[in-house]
Amino acid sequence: MAYTYLLIGDIDTGFSYIYNAIEEDIRLNSVCPQLNYPRSAPVYLTASLSSVKRNVMYSFVERIRLDLETNLSDYRDCFGRILTLSEFDNKFLQNELLDIIKYYFVFTYWTVFEYQRKVDAAMMQNDFSKLKNANWMFALCLVIDKLLNSKYGTDNIGKGIIALSTDKGYMRQSDLENLRSQNNLKKDPDDAIPRLLQMNLNYNGSPIKKEIQYLLVAWNIRNFAGHNIKIQNVFGDKFKELFKVLLYCIFIIVEEY
Structure with missing residues (x-):
């Protein structure tokens, strides 16, 4: 069957x-x-x-x-x-x-x-498709979350990303948290994701590693999609790009196994 x-x-x-x-x-x-x-x-x-x-x-x-x-x-x-x-x-x-x-x-x-x-x-431009796309993005974020949990013993995606970042020497926890606050990366995806996809974040005058910027996309989507049923245009306009970003996050984490 x-x-x-x-x-x-x-x-x-x-x-x-x-x-x-x-x-x-x-x-x-x-x-x-x-x-x-x-x-x-x-x-x-x-x-x-x-x-x-x-x-x-x-x-x-x-x-x-x-x-x-x-x-x-x-x-x-x-x-x-x-x-x-x-x-x-x-x-x-x-x-x-x-x-x-x-x-x-x-x-x-x-x-x-x-x-x-x-x-x-x-x-993918109708509102229902945007919700459905968000559901698939959330599913990939759960995979990211649980791979980090399996590797580092963390209990949410943010702690997992921080653990990976510090383990690989990308950014310290305090710097990563400051980066999120300074750039308003906790806002809805329609606000935060287009800025993240530009891949031009800096912190204290230095460019942020691409790996961190990709993982920040996953962090934003995971937290938003896990608590909202709300139309976000970015899930229609940037679906293919976001799918690749989240897939690359999975590759980044799997390489550490």
Whole structure:
């Protein structure tokens, strides 16, 4: 059933069947551990975007992996980093400790992939689409939040970003908090996000690292979308750009695993 629904582009229903089958495979493995389920089962290979080709749904997975590789290539160019798809597999997509976060990421990524294939930018300008886009942005921010939680033991996205920033020597906590206050980055996305996307923030006369400016976008969206049902034009006008920014935030964090 999962195959049929993925074939027609019904990602919500397809993944409902996938995750139900994964739980059944876990129970089956307790009886027949030699099966190595769910990790060798097609549904798990699909939900983890595995490169293993002995999977009846691999043709679907391959499309998503190719798109993910394109985004990783753009990320490497943007930041001068070296994260490969194979490393992303090892650190995240095939990391058993991150299974729940991974499932949510793959479902969200796949859903947005299908949406962007079918809906052009002009169709994202109505108010309902802006709310729906905000919901997907929030989902990616939850992935960011929980990856930071898993890495640093923090209990919210702000503390996680501060922990990453201090760990990597990007900015001290006090400087990062002052930066947010001085630039009014706690305001609604329509106010804060366009300024952040310009990527020209300075603090005490020095430019802010791009990684921090990207993570500040995630911080703003996470806090806004978690507490509001409010139309923000930026979620329609800048949807594709924001999707990439949040995806790059995930790449930044995964590199630290």
